[in-house]
Amino acid sequence: MNSNRSLLIMGLLLVSFLIFTQWQQDYNPEIQAQKQAQAQAPQQVAQSSDVPASSNASSPLTEQSTKGKTITIESDVLRLTVDTLGGDVVDSDLLKFNAELNSQNPFELLQDNEKIQYIAQSGLVGKNGIDTNSGRAQYQVTADNFRLADDQNELTVPLVLEKDGVTYTKTFTLKRGSYDIAVNYTIKNNSAETVEVQPYGQIKHTLIESSGNFAMPTYTGGAYSSSEANYKKYSFDEMAKANLSIDTKAGWAAILQHYFVSAWIPNQDAENNLYTRTANGVGTIGYRGPITQVAPNSEATIKSNLWTGPKDQDAMAAAANNFDLTVDYGWAWFIAKPLFMLLTFIQSLVTNWGIAIIGVTIVVKTILYPLTKAQYTSMAKMRMLQPRIQEMRERFGDDRQRMSQEMMKLYKEEKVNPMGGCLPILLQMPIFIALYWTFMEAVELRHAPFFGWIQDLSAQDPYYILPLLMGGSMFLLQKMSPTPVADPVQQKVMNFMPVLFTVFFLWFPSGLVLYWLTSNLITIAQQWLIYRNLEKKGLHTRVKK
Structure with missing residues (x-):
């Protein structure tokens, strides 16, 4: 799975989560009954x-x-x-x-x-x-x-x-x-x-x-x-x-x-x-x-x-x-509780909740690094295999069954997992949701300052600087994708994803945006390091032509 598709999955998951949260507030039958009861209460x-x-x-x-x-x-x-x-x-x-x-x-x-x-x-x-x-x-x-x-x-x-x-x-x-x-x-x-x-x-x-x-x-x-x-x-x-x-x-x-x-x-x-x-x-x-x-x-x-x-x-x-x-903490309590314990421990050392959030992000990304490495290695191999896959498409035409069999054989020979990018994304989303509810519930983060204009990590960025930086980092991460999207429609959708994320994050707690921005920057560094090492090892020379 290429990183563009990963971004698309993340975007769909995020949008689905926000839509569900808002539906619970506005259209849930119980909430509507509450509004009706409140309107009738004075009578x-x-x-x-x-x-x-x-x-x-x-x-x-x-x-x-x-x-x-x-x-x-x-x-x-x-x-x-x-x-x-x-x-x-x-x-x-x-x-x-x-x-x-x-x-x-x-x-x-x-x-x-x-x-x-x-x-x-x-x-x-x-x-x-x-x-x-x-x-x-x-x-x-x-x-x-x-x-x-x-x-x-x-x-x-x-x-x-x-x-x-x-x-x-x-x-x-x-x-x-x-x-x-x-x-x-x-x-x-x-x-x-x-x-x-x-x-x-x-x-x-x-x-x-x-x-x-x-x-x-x-x-x-x-x-x-x-x-x-x-x-x-x-x-x-x-x-x-x-x-x-x-x-x-x-x-x-x-x-x-x-x-x-x-x-x-x-x-x-x-x-x-x-x-x-x-x-x-x-x-x-x-x-x-x-x-x-x-x-x-x-x-x-x-x-x-x-x-x-x-x-x-x-x-x-x-x-x-x-x-x-x-x-x-909702359904993500089993992730949120240890994350909050880690957050408070780091804060006790650095005495700044913003730095503690950066510290938690580094810890999370370090733990997920083996999966991230496997993800980008698989993506790099997939890129190198594209000419052979295109050749198969031309050779087998509409014979989808034969095409599928040959592709599976190729993936097995080259030890490539086409779904290798899914697991890091699926793991990152629950962590994001857990941190989201942590910022919603943990009173310790109320009015907790970071630096400069960020004086309350539990509130949105008053000048929207962090969301804009986050959107920029996502755009850069997307451009570093090893597998460019050829389809014009997909290309437009992917180009719109950083904008969509930026708009959503305008209202998110600034601490949560700080986590996502830091995560993107670390991912950019990890991606650059992984591909550089792969190039040094001459990965492309080992992929059969």
């Missing part, structure tokens, strides 16, 4: 509330719109705003992440404003629940602002409510450098009756469409993990069509967006119910824990965790089983 009658029904309730509770005062809880990486009515987290600022490139403002994940509602709620329902139809728990706090001191590794903030001889304490615990927040309930029963409560935690998010463009689509929606599904997305349209209800041990429920995630992680030793619902343009995903009974003059603690932060794979893997799968 729906309220079917959900701030407080879910307990296990023995027959219908959801009514919406509670009243708010209490807010307090601030701040660690070195997180600043939470908590409403004392219910103890809900209504805002989370990620202090180590900028809202935009070069912005001085921190990235706001959880938020509750006129544009979007994205909050984390939790509470106690059931027979003696303090979050009921008539209202949410109104907690008391000792201060309005709490901050992790420089000499502290942990900050604990209790919210207290006393009711009918029972003291309910909702405690937030933030640890230094962590986005995993412990949210525990302590029920101290000083009454004469047994207290029965049931915990819940849920994430509420305004129903919005996924953002991005055809080259960089992003997912915003629900996801969960259960004993039967390690990781499964549950989009807003799926929530609108059918309420999720899964009983499982352990598990978690989350809302995902580009690079970030918020999730409730209930007690992993308990049986929990995962659920969803939608109403009034808002989708909710959460968990309901088992009923807890607290005998008179005794105490019980109910544990849960809230994650609100970046998709940090190592930290999420430590937080809960399968939680790191929210970094979704």
